[in-house]
Amino acid sequence: MSWLTRVRNSLPFLEKRETPDNLWVKCPGCSEMLFTREYEANLYVCPRCEHHGRIGADTRLGQILDPGYALLPAPEVREDPLKFRDSKRYADRLKQARANNAHPDAFTVAAGTIEGQKAVVGVQDFTFMGGSMGLAVGAAFVAGAERALEDKCGYVVVTAAGGARMQEGILSLMQMPKATVMTRRLKEAGLPYIVVLADPTTGGVTASYAMLGDVHIAEPGALIGFAGQRVIQETIREKLPEGFQRAEYLHEHGMVDMVVPRAEIRSTLAKLLHYMSPAEAA
């Protein structure tokens, strides 16, 4: 909302106006002004430079699953276990993130089908506190895996996170082995676990469930890595190579199976689930 609209709307004698100021969006990649409706229709991918924009959980689920999927309830977890406070209280940061988001934390799970193949899909949302992994994300990841085990179907997880949620201290770190317990259980049950790495996936998330998939799909241009670029630069004091830690770089170094444009992710997942169908096992 522009300041003018804000002022105008605060004046009681003027009729409130919903300005269509979201008619246009600027592509974060090439700065081209895009017609919002067109951008949406193109799955938030810039038609000019093919920059893959960051998208929320519901948008992502809608792009991957067939219509009629069911959201799993968000698990109850201890909130603000450390009573953490930096320049602001963590409890307030959480409240603010929730006010701007449709879901109570950064990981949302749904059960449904992908082109007819049964699957559970977990989506990490970067717009919720940088997608960071704390107790709620860990519990939701576990709930998704448990549902896949129950339904005897594949588990697809779309990752996007800066890493662990520092405000939950060591408890956020403990989500790494926690999630890994579940990827192991899926493996033992003979169920496929597929990771879609979206921009950005770094830190403790990459160093646990994001790198333990049977198959890794990355979105074009996604930043994927363990250490942050600034930290690396400060450690080695050298310029980072072109395209460092981007999806294509990871593909070149054997860390992801394929780099797939957003429009083809759904069909790619369906194909993979078809080949890794649990019924074919044993």
Next chain:
Amino acid sequence: MISYLEFEKPVAALEARIAELRAASQGEDVDISAELKRLEAKSADLLVNTYKALTPWQKTQVARHPARPHFSDYVEMVFDDFVPLGGDRHFGEDEAILGGFATLRGRKIMLIGHEKGRDTQSRIRHNFGMGKPEGYRKAIRLMDIAGRFGLPVVTLVDTSGAFPGIEAEERGQAEAIARSTEACLALPTPMIATIVGEGGSGGAVALASAERVLMLEHAVYSVISPEGCASILWRTAEKAPQAAEAMKVTAQDLAELGVIDRIVGEPIGGAHRDAAATAQALGDALEEELDALSGKSAKQLRRIREDRFLRIGEHKPRREKRRSGT
């Protein structure tokens, strides 16, 4: 020669005074023994009181103390017949993470841990204890051997974090850490991890996803270094003391949160003042823990380990009885 930390300055002053008096009294017949005794008692009291009330940031400094015992010291003092094993069979040998067969009081085990190095040369050789993918892949290889030959795995964690560098990223640092964590969880034999110095983030978890996690009394364990946390959340690394406080990084806090199972006591003034006593306490604790886990089946062990991590953080903090080895 002890190197003193900033907050130990009053102790340092007293100890210097004692040394001075001693030197001055050499060959003279003035009796200063009473004065010496008084000063020594005062200095000892001060040390006890200082270490009783260490802040999380002060503990971080103790955990990083240059003279703190490291992996190689414990190999000498706690274990016998160490047979080091090297290489990940894919790329290279990473001396930030060491490991091999060892004997703990007659029991055959697989020992793995971070080594930070002692002097400039060895610190560079060990990359300051910051593991690279090949180090974690070596750990995976050793855990696999341990599992096949029925050896319990004992890890000593002491790292500021996994190495953040181009080549580490290139060779899949994140994947190596994730797989190492997975290897811990898959072990069919008992596993005990001890944070002996710094437990820095994913680089620590990769060797600490065990059914029993111990911590030395003044060790720290955290998701990010206090400096790193401060520079992100407070926008200045100078707020590290506040960040250390807020993140709950001490053994005492983590026992209360149920993240660690046991605190191994350190000598007064920290492990660096008496490495032998620290080693004794660590050996005793490890022996007790291994005794308690012996006889459990692979299935039972995995279940204990899995439940431990699935439950962490889900309950109200529990008060862990503090046990001390000294």
